[in-house]
Amino acid sequence: MPVLGYNIQGVSFEKNVKAVPPGQIEVKISPTIKDLRLGEMMTPNGKVSGIDVLFDFEVEYRPDIAKASVKGSLLYIPPKRDRIDEILSLWEDEKKIDPVLMVEVANFLTTELSPMLMIIAKEMRVPYHVPLPRAELRGQ
Structure with missing residues (x-):
């Protein structure tokens, strides 16, 4: 797992x-990478080097019902560890993000943070930011 x-x-x-107004509600989910830097983590096998990713995960509702934001950091390990310097150089020189890193981080954040935000949305009586499956009665 890269993260x-x-x-x-x-x-x-x-x-x-x-009160939430009736009608259609649009939700925009925006995982944003604020900064990349060299990072490391202690594991039972020793130190592991990777990329420390500072992120901001935002959820905006339209009409303007609510707004959510989660700020934090994560340690990303590229599939090829020798690419750490290449990814960091691209960020330092051009402020560009490696596409593989962006996809992995966005998917990880959506998977990990959505359940927490759904619980908060439930308590605040705000619609969920991701649709839940619904059962429907079929006509015979």
Whole structure:
């Protein structure tokens, strides 16, 4: 697994209305990478070097019902460990993110953070930011 661990520094969830208006609600999920730097983590087998990814995972509702944000960091280990310097150089020189890293980080954040945000949304009486499967009665 390319992501070895993560750390949440802050969670914000604001409800901007007293009652959710009827009608269609659009949700925009935006995982953003704020910074990349060399990082390491202690494991039972010793230190593991990787890329420390500072992220901001935002969820915006339209109409402006609510907004959520999770800030933190994670340790990304590229499939080819010799690419760490190449990925960091690309970021340092051009502020460009390796596409493989971006996909892995976005998928990891969505998978790991969505359950927590769904629990908060439930408690605040805000629609979930991802649709849940629903059973429907079929006509015979």
